[in-house]
Amino acid sequence: MKLLLHICCAPCSIMCIKKLREDNIDVDGYFYNPNIHPYMEYRARKDTLRNYSEYINLKVIYNDVYGLDEFVKNVSNNIKGRCNYCYTDRLLETAKYAKENGYDAFCTCMLYSIYQDHDKIKEVCEKISKELGIDFYYYDFRPYYKEGQEEARRLKLYMQKYCGCVFSEEERYEKRIERERIKEEIDKEWQKYKKDNNIEDIKESE
Numbered sequence: 784m785k786l787l788l789h790i791c792c793a794p795c796s797i798m799c800i801k802k803l804r805e806d807n808i809d810v811d812g813y814f815y816n817p818n819i820h821p822y823m824e825y826r827a828r829k830d831t832l833r834n835y836s837e838y839i840n841l842k843v844i845y846n847d848v849y850g851l852d853e854f855v856k857n858v859s860n861n862i863k864g865r866c867n868y869c870y871t872d873r874l875l876e877t878a879k880y881a882k883e884n885g886y887d888a889f890c891t892c893m894l895y896s897i898y899q900d901h902d903k904i905k906e907v908c909e910k911i912s913k914e915l916g917i918d919f920y921y922y923d924f925r926p927y928y929k930e931g932q933e934e935a936r937r938l939k940l941y942m943q944k945y946c947g948c949v950f951s952e953e954e955r956y957e958k959r960i961e962r963e964r965i966k967e968e969i970d971k972e973w974q975k976y977k978k979d980n981n982i983e984d985i986k987e988s989e
């Protein structure tokens with residue numbers, strides 16, 4: 784079987800390609816990720832894939848679109864629900880290319896990530912498969928997540944710290960921002976309590 788695999792980044796592709804090749808599937812990669820921002824992050828992920836694919840002798844087709852404007856325009860009305868648009872856009876492009884270029888099926892290495900909405904990705908792929916009339920090859924790569932991460936570290940591949948879009952970059956810091964905000968509030972309350980109750984700071988003895 785000739786399969787087109789949507790690839791979001793090199794680390795996520797390691798185990799997908801390994802497993803598909805073990806099943807004697809002829810895999811090509813397809814890089815189309817206009818959801819990755821800012822530009823230097825996009826370049827880092829693309830260049831890492833270029834180097835890695837040469838290393839494992841994988842053909843990759845680059846649909847090279849840095850799409851900050853378009854992406855933000857399309858998700859601005861529903862930022863919380865943006866992943867649905869993001870999955871659909873990337874997988875639709877992949878499936879179209881697969882259909883127009885003689886592949887038997889398409890798949891995505893987003894099915895490897897334990898941080899993605901696996902069921903939603905599967906659902907989007909199945910819908911696209913029906914609409915375009917090309918097979919979706921489902922594979923749950925998540926059991927190999929740890930192994931893939933270890934291999935990426937061993938190969939010293941660039942490993943991103945967030946999913947891709949500017950909003951996910953912000954979410955990466957959300958917990959820290961919230962912790963700092965709570966700490967500031969507690970400090971403020973404590974200062975007020977001390978003032979109201981004439982409590983002086985304990986001075987360290989010299």
Ligand code: SF4
Nearest residue numbers: 866869946947948951
């Ligand atoms: S969080 Fe990830 S999947 Fe969701 S919209 Fe952002 S880049 Fe796409």
